[in-house]
Each structure stands twice: as structure tokens, then as C-alpha cells.
Amino acid sequence: MQELVEPVSQIQLANIEFHRLLASNYDQQPFFKEDNRRRVRGLLEKLAQNTMAERLLDLGCGTGLVLDLAHDLFKELDGIDITEEML
Numbered sequence: 001m002q003e004l005v006e007p008v009s010q011i012q013l014a015n016i017e018f019h020r021l022l023a024s025n026y027d028q029q030p031f032f033k034e035d036n037r038r039r040v041r042g043l044l045e046k047l048a049q050n051t052m053a054e055r056l057l058d059l060g061c062g063t064g065l066v067l068d069l070a071h072d073l074f075k076e077l078d079g080i081d082i083t084e085e086m087l
Contacts, residue, residue, distance in 0.1 A: 016083045019062070023085035026063050041069045048073040062086045 008016075019026070030036070044066070047056075053074050058066045061079030063086055070077060081087055 012082060019081075019083040020085045023063070023083065026086065027065075032065060037065070037069060040066065044070045044073055 044056075048070075055076040055078070056067075056070050056074040058064075058077070058079040061067055061081050062083075064079060067077050067079050079087075
């Protein structure tokens with residue numbers, strides 16, 4: 001069976017290049033500040049309470065902020081990002 005892979009669009013290539021250049025200091029972005037981390041953690045806690053908290057999939061996970069904040073709330077975590085340098 002042949003795997004179907006769509007070509008990467010110009011927008012995706014621009015996204016990859018932008019985040020590749022930003023990757024080394026991405027964790028210094030404003031949304032990594034403690035007040036936002038608390039806000040996101042609260043949202044994740046509500047999500048875990050309102051679901052069976054089995055699995056969390058973070059699409060566009062970047063360097064893993066959401067996965068880091070959710071590590072003890074869900075049984076299984078997965079993240080994917082189009083920019084390898086972000087992982």
C-alpha cells in the first residue's frame with residue numbers, strides 16, 4: 001500500500017522557516033511567562049476533569065509547553081510539530 005503524502009505548501013514552508021529561526025529562544029516568548037502558564041494549566045485541568053483524561057494530542061506542539069503543563073493530568077501525551085527544530 002502506497003502512503004499518500006501531500007506536498008508542503010509555500011505557507012507551510014514559511015512557517016517551518018520562521019519557527020526554525022525562532023527555535024533556539026522560543027521558550028523566551030511572552031506566552032511562557034508564569035501567569036500564562038497558570039492560565040493554560042487551569043484550562044488543561046478543566047479539560048481533564050470534563051473528559052476521561054486518557055489521551056492528549058497537541059498539534060503544533062512547538063517546544064512542548066502544553067505537554068509539559070499536562071504531563072500529570074493525562075494518561076498519554078502526544079505532540080507533533082512541522083518544524084523539527086522545535087521538537
